[in-house]
Amino acid sequence: MKFKKTEETFFRWLMILSTSVIVAGLLLIISSIIYKGLPALSWEMLSQTPKGGFYFGKEGGILNAIIGSLYLSVGATFLALLIGLPVALYMNIFLKKHNRIVNIIRFFLDLSWGIPSIVYGAFGFTMMIYFGLQSSLLAGMITVSLFIIPIMIRAMDEVLKTVPIGLMEASFSLGSTKSETAFKVFLKQCFTGLVTAILLSFGRAIGDAASVLFTTGYTDNIPQSLGEPTATLPLAIFFQLSSPIPEVKARAYASALVLTVIILIISISARLLSKRYNKHKIKF
Amino acid sequence: MNGTPKIIIRNLNVSIGKQQILRNINVQVPENKITVLLGPSGCGKTTLLKTLNRLTDLYEDVNLKGSIIIDNEDILNTNSDITMLRKKMGLLSQRPYPLPMSIFDNVAYGLRISGIRKKKILQEKVRHYLEQASLWDEVFDRLKDPASKLSIGQQQRLCLARGLAVDPEIILADEPTSALDPISSQAIEEKFMELKQNYTIVVVTHILRQARRIADHVVFMYLGDVIEQGPAAEIFSNPKMDRTKQYFKGAFN
Ligand SMILES: Nc1ncnc2c1ncn2[C@@H]1O[C@H](COP(=O)(O)OP(=O)(O)OP(=O)(O)O)[C@@H](O)[C@H]1O
Ligand SMILES: [Mg+2]
Numbered sequence: 001m002k003f004k005k006t007e008e009t010f011f012r013w014l015m016i017l018s019t020s021v022i023v024a025g026l027l028l029i030i031s032s033i034i035y036k037g038l039p040a041l042s043w044e045m046l047s048q049t050p051k052g053g054f055y056f057g058k059e060g061g062i063l064n065a066i067i068g069s070l071y072l073s074v075g076a077t078f079l080a081l082l083i084g085l086p087v088a089l090y091m092n093i094f095l096k097k098h099n100r101i102v103n104i105i106r107f108f109l110d111l112s113w114g115i116p117s118i119v120y121g122a123f124g125f126t127m128m129i130y131f132g133l134q135s136s137l138l139a140g141m142i143t144v145s146l147f148i149i150p151i152m153i154r155a156m157d158e159v160l161k162t163v164p165i166g167l168m169e170a171s172f173s174l175g176s177t178k179s180e181t182a183f184k185v186f187l188k189q190c191f192t193g194l195v196t197a198i199l200l201s202f203g204r205a206i207g208d209a210a211s212v213l214f215t216t217g218y219t220d221n222i223p224q225s226l227g228e229p230t231a232t233l234p235l236a237i238f239f240q241l242s243s244p245i246p247e248v249k250a251r252a253y254a255s256a257l258v259l260t261v262i263i264l265i266i267s268i269s270a271r272l273l274s275k276r277y278n279k280h281k282i283k284f
Numbered sequence: 285m286n287g288t289p290k291i292i293i294r295n296l297n298v299s300i301g302k303q304q305i306l307r308n309i310n311v312q313v314p315e316n317k318i319t320v321l322l323g324p325s326g327c328g329k330t331t332l333l334k335t336l337n338r339l340t341d342l343y344e345d346v347n348l349k350g351s352i353i354i355d356n357e358d359i360l361n362t363n364s365d366i367t368m369l370r371k372k373m374g375l376l377s378q379r380p381y382p383l384p385m386s387i388f389d390n391v392a393y394g395l396r397i398s399g400i401r402k403k404k405i406l407q408e409k410v411r412h413y414l415e416q417a418s419l420w421d422e423v424f425d426r427l428k429d430p431a432s433k434l435s436i437g438q439q440q441r442l443c444l445a446r447g448l449a450v451d452p453e454i455i456l457a458d459e460p461t462s463a464l465d466p467i468s469s470q471a472i473e474e475k476f477m478e479l480k481q482n483y484t485i486v487v488v489t490h491i492l493r494q495a496r497r498i499a500d501h502v503v504f505m506y507l508g509d510v511i512e513q514g515p516a517a518e519i520f521s522n523p524k525m526d527r528t529k530q531y532f533k534g535a536f537n
Contacts (some may be wrong), residue, residue, distance in 0.1 A: 097344050169339050170443070174394045174450055177369035184393070187385040265408040280384045280430045 033260060037253030045254060050220045062255055064222045068230035070262070071137060071223065072216065073205035076144035080201055083145075085194070088156035089182040096120050096168070099284045106157065112150040118210035122149040123183045125214040138226040140216030147211050152201040159193030160186060189281055196272040203263050209234035287314035290454065290484040291336065296350035296360075298331055300343060305331050307508045309350070313501070319486045319517070320481050320495045323505035324531065328426055329488040330378070333456050336486070337373050338366050354454075371398070374447025376457040380439035382431035383446075387423050390431045390442055394450035409449060416479075417445035437468030444475065455485045461494065468496070473498055492532065496520055504528050 044061055051060035095102050103263030124143030133139055157257040161184055187194070209232070218239075233255055240252035291313035298306040306328045313319045321329045331340065335419075338359065340346045351358040359369055383390050391410040400406060410427070414420040419441040423434070431442055440460060447455065456477070461469035476485055476498055489495055495502065499516040504527075512525045523529050 022531070062500075087510065096342050097346075099344050105533065164381070165342065166377055166381040167383070168342065169375070170383065171375065172339060172342075172367075173337055173370055173375035174397070174446065175367050176393075176397055177367050180397055184397075185383055207304045249347065282382055282384050 009284065022238075023273075026240040027222075030260065031121075033253055033256050036142045036250060037255075038256035040250040040254040041257060042120065042248050046258070047223060054257055062233070062236050062251075062258070064220060065231040065233045065236035065255065066258060067222050068216070069139070069206050069259070070234040072140050072144060072212065072230065072232055073202055075137070075141040076148060076205045077198060077202045078276070079141060079145035079153075080149045080205075081198060084149050084152035084156060084201075088153050088160055089186060091153075092163070093168070093178050093182045093186065096165075101230040106154070109150045109154050113154060115209050116210065117147050118213070120144075121214050121235055128215065128227055132265040135217030135229050136227050136228075137223050137230045138218060140230065140232075143211050143215045144208065147208065148205050151199055151204055155197035155200050156190075159190045159197060161187055162193075167282065170193070188277075190276040191277045195270050197265055197272050202266065205233060206263065207259065209238055233262075287317055288299050289313060290315040291355065291486075292353040294333075294351045294353070296335065296348070296352065298328075298335055298340065298349075301345045301346045304379055306335070306506055309510050311503055311513060312503050313484060315484050316480055316482070317500035318476060318485045318487060318498050319501040319503060320499035321486065321503050321505060322490065322492070322495050322531075324490065326507075327505045328508045329490075329505060330458055333375075333458050333486065333488055336454075336456060337370055337375055339375075341366070352374070354390060355400060371450050372452055373454045373456050374444075374450060374452040376440065376443055376455070376460040378458045378460075379463045380436060380443045381433070382439050382442055383432065386428050387431050387434070387442060388427040391449050394446060413445040413449045414442075416448055416475075416477060417441040417443055437464045437471075440464060440468070440472065444472070448479075453484060455479065457485065457487045457488070459488050461489075461491075469494075492534075504531065506531075 042061075046061055046066070047063055048061035049064045050062065090188050091105060118141055124139060124146070128135065128139050167185065167189065168181060171185045176184065212232050212235060216232060216235075218231055218235060219229045220231070221228075223230040237252045237255045239261070240248050240255060241248055243252075289312040291311075293311040293313075295311050296306055296309040297304070309332065321332060323329055324456065334340050335348065336352060336354075336359075340348065341461040348360050352360050354369075354372065357364070362369075362511050382395055385393070386409055391413050392406050395406055395409055400409070411420060411424075414423065422438060423429075423442075431439065434442060440463065444460075455476075461472050464472065473494065476487065479485065480500075486501060487498065496516075499520075501514070502516050502519040504519065504523075504525075506527050512519060512523060512528045519528070520532070523532060
């Protein structure tokens with residue numbers, strides 16, 4: 001009896017400890033970005049394109065990278081959604097009785113989740129050369145979408161998996177087809193979770209540097225079409241950090257702050273939005 | 285057999301993987317009567333009910349042999365649309381699963397997927413079926429609320445209304461009162477007694493007293509076999525098989 005109690009206390013403290021390590025680490029990263037980035041951040045930086053070459057002179061801003069990153073990740077997330085959502089629904093509704101096949105698909109998706117994004121970048125680059133395309137916004141979108149599709153499908157899959165079979169049976173017994181069950185019942189039941197899956201993928205898309213390194217190119221201009229190259233925030237941070245000039249280095253933290261704030265704004269607004277649609281969810 | 289059969293089950297064998305779940309079932313379900321499937325836990329009542337609706341299609345490695353004939357059609361060996369076949373049957377499951385939408389939309393769901401779009405007609409029908417399920421008085425002023433906010437007993441009646449709205453000929457109910465308090469249970473039982481004028485009803489239960497109250501026809505199952513079946517009066521007053529006698533005495537449950 002005494003031992004049980006000690007055991008309880010031990011594991012409780014272990015959990016508290018590990019939770020605090022994670023939270024503290026996160027706070028440390030965010031506060032160092034704010035601490036180093038905020039002084040370098042200015043309206044000029046947000047509203048202007050860079051002046052002064054590749055390594056980002058001290059003048060001008062990162063507007064091209066902000067807009068480029070938004071274009072790129074919104075486009076890539078949209079492409080991934082077009083493919084990812086149907087696949088996730090297919091796995092959980094149409095293949096319901098073929099558990100073995102679904103598990104094999106899951107296995108391969110998890111494998112491709114583990115492939116580093118630079119490999120997707122290299123693959124995209126090879127494809128571009130093969131088709132004779134130059135580095136562009138479109139090439140970047142396609143490459144990034146390839147990279148986030150497995151992430152999105154598995155995140156959605158985990159959500160759809162939680163729908164109890166009884167709800168599916170209820171839908172079928174009312175005479176719905178599989179597609180009706182998918183789009184009228186599963187989507188409603190899982191709406192919040194699916195939005196979270198999309199967000200997760202968006203976060204990966206906007207934060208990744210390696211897959212866009214070869215595929216989107218780099219430019220000081222804001223892209224006007226899908227065929228033009230574009231700058232992105234992760235690459236801007238990469239270039240600024242590697243600059244020998246201290247002022248430019250400080251700007252890397254400002255860029256990182258901008259990236260963090262964008263992700264924060266999108267997460268919060270999507271959560272608020274999805275909360276409105278959550279009220280019909282059946283809790284089991 | 286009393287009355288004309290609505291469902292005829294012949295030599296039905298169901299196995300999942302290597303496990304045989306139903307063995308050589310021969311049952312006739314009379315039209316416009318309440319047929320009760322009775323038997324101890326795990327004997328295959330739910331499986332039999334789901335086979336009638338082809339919901340067993342959702343399970344991995346199921347193997348169905350034999351035939352189930354409804355309106356001259358063998359639903360296990362048919363080319364016609366399973367979706368249409370399922371519309372013939374309303375299902376009440378062991379615990380209620382309302383759809384993730386409002387009370388109104390739950391009842392309107394089946395109407396909408398069969399093509400009814402006019403708001404006026406939808407409103408009339410939703411009201412009609414909610415009244416049928418004795419739920420209207422409790423929800424008429426909050427039809428837009430999520431169905432998940434209803435109590436379990438109300439949810440079960442909502443599922444009944446939703447099932448009736450598809451205009452089925454058969455009602456399949458799997459221990460429909462197992463999650464309900466005595467008063468809600470009684471309401472459902474009374475509803476069934478009323479509905480049997482227009483519907484053929486199959487109810488699974490292992491509450492013997494409930495079976496006595498509502499059954500016209502009884503099918504007693506044990507470990508995947510049908511042991512005995514016949515008109516309720518006969519089976520309850522004069523069971524022929526030892527297993528049935530034991531069960532009625534409460535020897536196992
Ligand atoms: N999907 C499944 N896969 C494997 N075995 C199953 C499956 N569903 C049911 N069974 C088995 O089939 C047998 C009958 O189950 P069923 O649910 O039909 O019993 P039941 O009579 O409805 O019992 P209860 O009164 O407890 O609901 C059980 O032995 C069960 O383990
Ligand atoms: Mg059961």
